[in-house]
Amino acid sequence: MTGRILVVDDVATNRIVMKVKLAAACYSVLQADCGQAALRLAKSEQPDLILLDVMMPDISGVSVCEQLKSDPDTADIPVILVTALADRDSKMQGLLHGADDFLSKPVDEVTLLARVRSLLRAHEIQRELRLREDSYAGLGFAEPAPAYEMPGKVALVAPDAVTGLAWKRALAPRLSEHLIVMPRERVLQARDTGSAPDVFVIAADLTMRNEGLRLLSDLRSRPATRHAAALTVLPRNDRERGAVALDLGAGDILYDPIDPEELAVRIQTQLRRKRQSDRLRATVEAGLELAVTDSLTGLHNRRFALKRLDRMLQEPGRGVAVMMLDLDHFKAVNDRHGHAAGDAVLSSVAKRLRAVLRPQDLLARLGGEEFLVALQDTDAAAALHCAERLREAIGGSPIGIDGPARAIAVTMSVGLTITEQSGDPAEQLIQKADMALYGSKSDGRNLVTLSASAA
Template identity: 55%
Template sequence: MTGTVLIVDDVATNRIVMKVKMASACYDTLQAGDGTSALALARSRRPDAILLDMNLPDLSGIEVCRQLKADPVTADIPVIIVTTSRDGAARRDALRAGADDFLSKPVRETILMARLRSLLRARQNEAELRLRDGTSRAFGLAEPGAAFTTQGTIALIAAQADTALAWRRALAPHVSDRLVMLRPAAALTATGPAPEVYLIAADLAHSGDGLRLMSELRSRGPSRHAAVCIVLPPAADGARADTTAAMALDLGAADLLPADFDPEETALRLTAQLERKRRADRLRDTVRSGLRMAVTDPLTGLYNRRYALPYLARMDERARQTGRSYAVMVLDLDRFKAVNDTFGHAAGDAVLAEVARRLLDNLRPVDLVARIGGEEFLVAMPDAHLATARAAAERLCRVVEAQPVTLPCGPDGPGGSVGVTVSIGLSIGGTGPADPPPGGPGLQGDPVAGVLGRADSALLAAKAAGRNKVTVALSAA
């Protein structure tokens, strides 16, 4: 993974040493010796990450971080504060200012590179979601979600129940979200919504079990997007500890904590992870909402042509593979223009919405109903033969005609009602058992365009024959 890292340190030697380390991992670098220069470079060059020294000649690293996070141009750039200080209060202030991590000098290169990879991966994922969301908004397909947030859930998973209980007691005064203790098996088999954040010991029953549990959680749908923070075991072997930490980050850990973690600092880290999770969820929701809007007719709630045509293509492909037939109906409201001209467009909208409801209520759950034009609908029936489809089409004619549609009230009083009928063109596609054998007249290999075109022709014939009728298309020769 390559990118550009801004190194901010008032000591030139420190900047050079860090630049060499970054170059060995194929990162490009920018350098700044004070806070003011760092802010200007960050805004003009938009680096992928910032390594920020705590002590600078003009501004503190915390103040630089605060200004970076307050500026929309630089707010999404990951910031790692690097310092010789071991002061817990300074660490907490840095996290409150928006720092993504806080590393003490001398910085262990293995941990630094793994942390950079983790932060850049998370940033790229969020940038991709923002890009999709922005595209949806550009086409008017998404709206901002509600800002209201409910209480989150943080799961605590340790090797011993006593340890998890101690974690909960320590964190409870600093966390407003729900803290629940889970056993590893329960985390994988629990039903219902998954916790937003998991705090997992790296070693459970055996060494490394926590990392394996994290991988399992990442592979399951409900917990795939949860944030996982790993609590590292106390280790005398520094090299082994670094390897475990780097492996945890590369496997998807959002953060690392020492075994003797500071409760207040950990609460800040967990809260930050929870907020990132919620932000990503909101972006995913708006993207999904935009996709739904892109394929859904807003008046009737039915699918639109953009969705229906690819669906027909997949249905045809499946029919060819299984040797079954399918039915396509094209329906058109009779004399719909007269409804709009006489009662107004609000009445016309009410008629369309009611007809859509009647169509849905009188077809199988597996059948597709779509609005493909102003007053034109399409019905696609998988695994349907001619007799079944004809009976369904005639039923639709009857239920649409059976009861007038109640119209909305207008400025002059009650809206009244209007009778509505539909004409239907029906065509059969696929290679079902009722089709003639290969070589004879039939539908074998008939493309979707042909099936749909014959249904359109049959609809015109139904209109010409007096409307409120079902006409079956002749098979392709």
């Protein structure tokens, strides 16, 4: 089964019909015959989606939806309201109380299944991000949502400028977001997520039929707009292309003639979801970065260094130079000046080393006062020259602590080995460089030693 769906309807026949349609699409179906049962099952069973009838004997579907969205345990479960009522007020009440969509009976099967696929896909992404965020939150990496958020950027991509301006005028009194009428040729010009709109409202047909749907597909394929929310506007009752739009990645669809209030509510819902996903994604990315980064120096750690070095060894070039760097008599620095001063020295050493190296060179802190450097596509002469520059960068001048009045002189020993990418694993090369480093320490420190096998 690809998802569990809770069907809530007080009429048994309606539940059975809905179950047959969903089971044919390989969904697992739970059933409830009233609002209270729906609330209990939603909390205990945690379905992936809820199809909720509006008219029920105990609690209205709108009230059930409101309670579901106010409970942290069920707030993220998508809800589709289903009703025989076709009046605008019922639809707006449902959307305003958190429903993800509103379908009228008899429910069109193509539209229903497209909506289910779209919402389940979005819910699965949200759940995966949430699980990762919870893991990082336990380690103290999660950040609270901002108390104030800047207005979102909403791009209106209409068939023509007149229609786009009409959309903007209708939405302006209802939204505080920044509304932009955007011609089709500008939509794909965003180079990064910071400059891209948060939400796109796109007509299915622009200068040509289906041009808006093709544009939607393009948005989903580009890094700058991949995570933007999108809402597609279709001709009245064009359910088949509505299903296509949802499958192409539209977060929502709307049919002409547009109700400005409904469009505004749907835009706000899409913007809210997009911001939540952005926060979850940022937390996950920050956690992943912390997992491979040394918190004191900001350099990569041993875990990352070994993986990166293995990849470097597999790439073509003259060879890879591997250096082990170790600060001389660093224990004396901690003993004499304290561990806070020692941490400041390590942080400054990392900055000096990075200043000498190229962006593509690998620099990592392996632990304590030990650092690893790897240079790709290099030979022994160039590697020795770089190693001497690194050694001089550390020992050439004292490191200021708490301003220039307090400076600590430190030196650094370097062990170097060169491989012509003969298949040596990363750990073995590090051991060779470490043996050369031992030679530098034995010969008096503040030296660069090339391993015998690389000489």
